[in-house]
Amino acid sequence: MPGADLAGVHTFRDSRDVDLLLALAAQKKQIVVVGGGLLGLEAAYGLAKAGAPVTLIHLMDRLMERQLDAPAAQLLKSLVARKGIKILLDANTARIHGESHVEGVELADGRRIEAEAVIFAAGIRPNVALAKEAGIPVNRGIVVDDTLQTGASDIFAIGECAEHRGICYGLVEPAYEQARVLAQHLAGDAACYAGSVVATNLKVSGVNVFSAGDFLGSDGSESIVLSDVRHGTYKKLVISEGRLTGAALVGDTNDALWYLELIRTRTPTIKMRTDMMFGRSLALSSEAA
Ligand SMILES: Cc1cc2nc3c(=O)[nH]c(=O)nc-3n(C[C@H](O)[C@H](O)[C@H](O)COP(=O)(O)OP(=O)(O)OC[C@H]3O[C@@H](n4cnc5c(N)ncnc54)[C@H](O)[C@@H]3O)c2cc1C
Secondary structure (H helix, E strand, O other): OOOOOOEOEEEOOOHHHHHHHHHHHHOOOOEEEEOOOHHHHHHHHHHHHOOOOEEEEOOOOOOOOOOOOHHHHHHHHHHHHOOOEEEEOOOOEEEEEOOOEOOEEEEOOOOEEEOOEEEEOOOOOOOOHHHHHOOOOEOOOEEEOOOOEOOOOOOEOOHHHEEEOOEOOOOHHHHHHHHHHHHHHHOOOOOOOOOOOOEEEEEEOOEEEEEEEOOOOOOOOEEEEEEEHHHOEEEEEEEEOOEEEEEEEEOOOOOHHHHHHHHHHOOEOOOOHHHHOOOHHHHHHHHHO
């Protein structure tokens, strides 16, 4: 991107970046965060909490589109805005202005936002250079099969750099699952990694957010929704063939891990369907009745 090499343009990856962001916030610098995913929201919240005026710019029409459906994202947006963060959606960053240092960000639609610093949190891409040089097949990540083996025998890849069945995971849990399968495989046991049911269970900008599985609701599924915007709560459960297959929660995430267990174990939920939304204890007691 034009201007990305100006002084004052940063990323958010490690503890050195965090020290730098804290210093910027202490100086009350006007900051633009590019990216409305998990990391961008975390960076924006940290900076706003430390006293910096923050504008968050996101390319898509809703925040955290990979984890939340439209109503959940809308609720999150209003809760985050209350923390003093200005949010611009459908905002495509075209260039960064400045002589030697950042002075502003220009969007593709011509809008310009004043800024003394810009933080990029707009996604990660695996560094596949080493594998590529070694002649190992790569796409977005280093391609692995169900035993986590790359295209070369006796060379394996796990974690953020690996691409399994077309997916590069950007969270810790799939990497742990891959590590377990690979350890079994290397120990000579039959083991197969079939992919991970990704779950997000975090405080995003101080707001509890959980999502897992088919949270959008694919064809043939049905959704049960409880929405109480005034109290900052949104819950959506997706059901398919008598089983919970996805969930998205904002605000009240008390039953998140139970929902995740139901999704992962493919537990039949027909008997608890009516009460499942209201939590584990009620649902299990009605199932037993
Ligand atoms: C700010 C931030 C917050 C996050 N929060 C969460 C969270 O709350 N929950 C969650 O699940 N995930 C979170 N993540 C994502 C999570 O950190 C990553 O998914 C996870 O660290 C990936 O693990 P990994 O071992 O595959 O890669 P990494 O943790 O990146 O480790 C790879 C290591 O390999 C080293 N390396 C690279 N190339 C070479 C080479 N050629 N030779 C030798 N060493 C090399 C690197 O220096 C690095 O130490 C967060 C990430 C960031 C940046």
